[in-house]
Amino acid sequence: MPSGEYARYVALGDSQTEGMGDGDDTVGLCGFADRLAEHLAAVNPGVRYANLAVRGRTAGQVRTEQLGPALALRPDLATVVAGVNDLLRPRFDAAEAAGHLEEMFAALTAAGTHVVTLTFPDFGKIAPLARPIRSRVFDLNTRIRAAAARHGVTVAETDRHAVTTDPRLWTADRLHASSLGHERIAAALAQALRLPGSDDAWTRPLPPQRVATGWHAAGAELRWAATFLGPWLGRRLRGRSSGDGRTAKRPRLLPVSATADSSAGTGRREGP
Template sequence: MDTGSFPSYLRYVAIGDSQTEGIGDPDGAGGHRGWADRFAALLGAGTPALRYANLAIRGRRAAQIRSEQLAPAVALRPDLVSVMAGMNDIIRPRFDRAALLDDLHAMFDELTAIGARVITFTYPDIGGVAPFVRPLSPRVRELNAEMRRLARRYGLTLVDFEPVAATAHPLVWSADRLHLSPLGHDLVARAVADILTLPGADATWRDPLPPVRRGVAETVVAELTWTTQHMLPWIARRVRGRSSGTGVQPKRPDLLPAPICRTDEADTQAATQLFGPAHTL
């Protein structure tokens, strides 16, 4: 790979919801790592001067990301920004498509106006990840189509996950089927690195993953467990009008040196599930 063609970024800021905060990817110290931390580590390995901030908070919808995170992100004067927003809007019963698009337009307009390179995403079919929400699949496809149009309009860097089957693989998702697993966060980090042509990055994140085979009894137990442990508590929070992000503050509000690349026990366990003990991430 020609490393000389890769632009040097010095200030990377991530905004968004739980995926960007890193839920589903424990850091071993009681917090969360996540794809943005992992990507920042990859980026910082080649740019020691890189500084990285993560303003994302779990449960946030696009309007909240716009109102709470956009201005602080702009104030940090980033030259690289990632925006992952919209999924928390889609899964709500009262989905306002026009309002979501207005918020996305506003964020992309302001971020590109300061000269930052903006990374954004399409989403895998959540109906393939969690059958309970399969009726929402058309919303995901519509949002993805809009994201492609927005990418063209604003000159965004789009990571198009929808056509990549690996992004809906069961082991890419955590037990709640709403958040990425450590393997999933690793996949997203490698995808962003590939799209930005980081030195050493490649397109292996697109490769098919081995199938997960379950018998009927195992499938029934898995669905009942998911319903009682994850779906019903999620519905209860919605009924009470509470969010998982209530009272949560950004984990990394200031520009700090990038994390260091490392492989931990969660990565090893996820890789072993897929490929056996000889493989590590």
């Protein structure tokens, strides 16, 4: 199949793939998967797109809940991006998380699907209080690359570019990409897939900005921990997730408009 002329694109994953940080639940979420679908539609206006991602899901939950429905849609292209919710849990097993990803890689590629995934940036540079999990990120990235190589999966190496840890590519919670971040992720995936019109512009740094230091930086970290990290940990300790009771926003393959307004997105939840 010529590069970019995919007919059925299915996205599997968690909140990043769902689009959190790019829009909201009132106006609708966009996200990198919706934006990649628009890249694809610019090449092939007939492409159809489904997004099975649900926020809060671990790699194992993505495999259990989304792989079967994805295979049933018979995609010729799929993005599989999961593992961050595993990284942040107190008990993290890199081999287990990567194993779930590899099972999805294996099943989808065996069905004739071109799979693309990505590596994760150094979260310790995004949120200094997250530095203790840096080794987890590096370990998972290494395992993702190895699993992808075994199954012919395309990898967008987002972790190898300093711009991916620029605060402007992240929302205030530092867990979800901002609209600009989602735009860059979509561009990275498009380049990895060698879509016509794609290039390495997504790797270029943003203009310099003033960075908080000293007490200002420390205060910002404490506010972040109280506002975002604390509540997140509290939900986990209670066995709850932000995705409880939620379903995929776009479970069926639907047409994508190549001229869709990215601020509105192509993946709003169907029905009430």
